[in-house]
Amino acid sequence: MITYEWLYILTGGFFLVWSLLSARDAKWGNAAFWGLLSASFLFGSHLSDFANGVLVLALVGIAGLGLLxxxxxxxxxxxxxxxHSGRLGNRLFLPALIVPLTAVAGTLLYNYTPLSESGLLAERRETLILFSLGTLIALTAAMLWLRPPVLAAAEEGRRLLDSIGWAGILPQMLAALGAVFALAGVGDIIGGIAGEIIPDGSIFLTVVVFALGMALFTMIMGNAFAAFPVMAAAIGIPLLVEGYGGNPAVIGAVGMLAGFCGTLMTPMAANFNIVPAALLELKDQNAVIRQQVGTALPLWVCNVVIIYVGAFLLWT
Structure with missing residues (x-):
């Protein structure tokens, strides 16, 4: 059976290649950073919590000292x-289309045919596994079609990754932080406060507070994946799902979208908002955020309406 562990090994292998290439060019800070990240993916499941914590602190130290x-x-x-651009034009994007096509078509084919009985893919992990498979297929197709140098893909990946730097792993770090906050009981504290403020039976107001909390926590923590465990434990599950009987699929999915609205408006989401400004050499590092606010606010309002209508009015 193909599980997440296979994907961890695959990802760790890519980071290991980038680490070795960095070491070859005597970029020791980059080599150490990507090497430690590779070790996290390759061996993290087999290391103790303390060892993984030390590994993360080492990554922070390398980035904090500006060694990348x-x-x-x-x-x-x-x-x-x-x-290539002049000869092929927009056909250059064809390999990229292989990735979503493999993920979507592969998931449907696997789940709605006898293939699902084979047990080849871990349950509820099919889409991500097939997404990764699509990436490998697209990479292979591009290499066979365009015939670049053997190391071109690895070197271009390293160039892009080094341009982004530590912000490239920020979502992973913040998602882990959200889980830590949830285990620490932050969600329970917020839920207690919300329960005292929100009038009993006010479903719409509860939806507004949940969506607002998702956006604000995302702005503070920089990632909706970090905010979701906290707000789900505080309001989403105890009040909206268990208390008012809302549709958990709609609340969870659209609640994440409400959080993403916060992503569009915060410098804490450095990999989305600050890094592009740096790569484009913009004078205003918040220029990307300023352009996105006009989209984020009305989109957040739409998410509130969708949760209220889809999870309650249509669900009941």
């Missing part, structure tokens, strides 16, 4: 890229 540097490895030349 940009790289510019030699891959294809500018002339070769322009030639």
């Amino acid at each position: 540097k940009r790289s510019d490895p030699a891959t294809t030349t500018l002339e070769e890229r322009q030639a």
Whole structure:
């Protein structure tokens, strides 16, 4: 059976390659950072909590000391890229389409045919596994079609990853932080406060507080995946699902979208908002956020309406 562990090994393998390439170019800070991250994926499931914590602190130390540097490895030349662009045009995007196609079509094919009885893929993990498979297929197809140098994909991946730096793993770190907050009982504390403020029987107001909490916590923590465990434990599950009998699928899915509205408006989501401004060399590091606020606010209002209508009015 193919499980998440297979994906961890695959991801760890990619980071290991980037670490070795960085070491080859004597970029020791990059090599250490991506090497430790590789170890997290390859061996994290087999290490103690203390050892994983030390590993994370080491990653923070390397990033905090500014030891991560940009790289510019030699891959294809500018002339070769322009030639490919002129000759192939938008067809260059075809390999990228393989990824979502494999994920969607593969999931439907697996779940609604006798293939599901084979037990080949871990239950409820099919889409992510097939998404990863689609990535490998797309990479292979692009290599066979365009015939770049053997290490071109690895080197380009390293160049992009080094340009983003530590912010590239920020979602993973913040998602883990959300789980820590939930285990620490932060959700229970917020739920107690919300229960005293929100009038009994006010479903719509509870939905508003839940969606608002998702957006605000996301703005504070930088990631909706970090905010969700806290707000689900505080309001989503005890009040909206168990208390008022709402549809948990709608509350969970659209609640995450409400959190993503907060992502659009916070510098804490550095990998989404600050890194692009840096890569584009914009004078205002908050320029991306300013452009997104006009989308985030009305989208948040729509999410509130969708939760209220979809999880309660249509569900009951």
